[in-house]
Amino acid sequence: EQAKDSGKSGGGDKKITMGFSQIGAESEWRTANTESIKKAAEEAGINLQFSDAQQKQENQIKAIRSFIAQGVDIIAFVPIVETGWDTVLKEAKDAKIPVVVVDRDVKLADDSLYVAKIGTDSVKEGNNVFKWIDEYMAKEKKTPRDGGSQYNVVVLEGTVGSSVAIRRQEGFKDAMAKSPNAGKYNILASQTGEFTRQKGQEVMESFLKSYGPKIDILFAHNDDMALGAIQAIEKAGLKPGKDITIISIDGVKGMFQAMIDGKANCTVECNPLQGKLLMETAKKILAGEKVEKLVYVDEGVFPADVAAKTLPERKY
Numbered sequence: 638e639q640a641k642d643s644g645k646s647g648g649g650d651k652k653i654t655m656g657f658s659q660i661g662a663e664s665e666w667r668t669a670n671t672e673s674i675k676k677a678a679e680e681a682g683i684n685l686q687f688s689d690a691q692q693k694q695e696n697q698i699k700a701i702r703s704f705i706a707q708g709v710d711i712i713a714f715v716p717i718v719e720t721g722w723d724t725v726l727k728e729a730k731d732a733k734i735p736v737v738v739v740d741r742d743v744k745l746a747d748d749s750l751y752v753a754k755i756g757t758d759s760v761k762e763g764n765n766v767f768k769w770i771d772e773y774m775a776k777e778k779k780t781p782r783d784g785g786s787q788y789n790v791v792v793l794e795g796t797v798g799s800s801v802a803i804r805r806q807e808g809f810k811d812a813m814a815k816s817p818n819a820g821k822y823n824i825l826a827s828q829t830g831e832f833t834r835q836k837g838q839e840v841m842e843s844f845l846k847s848y849g850p851k852i853d854i855l856f857a858h859n860d861d862m863a864l865g866a867i868q869a870i871e872k873a874g875l876k877p878g879k880d881i882t883i884i885s886i887d888g889v890k891g892m893f894q895a896m897i898d899g900k901a902n903c904t905v906e907c908n909p910l911q912g913k914l915l916m917e918t919a920k921k922i923l924a925g926e927k928v929e930k931l932v933y934v935d936e937g938v939f940p941a942d943v944a945a946k947t948l949p950e951r952k953y
């Protein structure tokens with residue numbers, strides 16, 4: 638296909654075609670990520686073949702194989718889980734189609750099977766969650782609800798096997814182990830809520846049934862699960878953000894609103910706006926320029942006291 642707007646596409650006069658496999662639409666964050674990628678492709682004059690895997694790795698593998706069969710110029714994908722990509726990425730390499738990994742990480746025997754990874758630092762996000770909790774509990778002079786000597790934490794984990802769930806948990810536990818206050822915390826329960834509001838609510842309901850009066854802190858691997866859990870906590874007659882301290886990861890508008898309403902305490906940002914960087918990277922790769930193997934986008938930490946001031950500036 639000839640370029641309709643050759644000036645914009647870079648890497649010669651042919652319009653670039655990118656095959657992109659997204660994992661689905663499980664969260665407010667994911668919707669923002671998809672929009673960012675679609676908008677950036679349009680602005681960059683890149684022809685985007687978008688495929689939604691509906692949360693199934695097998696659908697992603699099928700999509701990548703179909704991109705290879707179509708002979709797209711470049712493939713980008715968000716790996717739903719860390720492992721199981723070696724064969725299909727080898728097929729892409731053999732077909733001389735460069736691959737960019739977006740948002741989540743892959744574990745491969747041979748890292749030359751992808752050219753670049755653009756995304757976020759999940760270990761750092763998990764670290765930041767614990768550090769914030771540790772400072773907050775000391776500052777607020779919180780006492781454990783069960784009258785004991787430890788704060789009891791429940792965790793809503795993300796998709797099982799995903800790099801983000803594995804590394805956020807790792808980062809959280811690691812920061813806890815390194816804290817001089819490590820002995821003050823006890824992880825009571827930790828279970829997947831699959832990154833969705835619905836599942837977050839259901840699992841929180843079961844945590845409350847089993848451990849209700851003991852729970853001091855909820856760490857949700859994403860905001861959507863925290864928002865679902867808030868409903869469960871209210872249904873149980875407790876005050877989210879007060880009886881139970883709530884922190885999660887993402888920084889979506891819904892979580893800012895929950896903080897403004899006094900129902901949540903902090904969100905650690907995970908920036909979904911990765912489209913522009915992806916398109917720039919794709920153009921460079923196809924123009925034969927050298928690119929960084931790993932690029933992380935910028936991220937912040939937003940506690941409730943800055944939520945009202947920050948919400949109007951939020952882009953997702």
Ligand code: AHR
Nearest residue numbers: 663664666667801832859
């Ligand atoms: O991979 C990023 C995670 O996936 C986000 O935290 C979550 O909201 C999403 O579904």
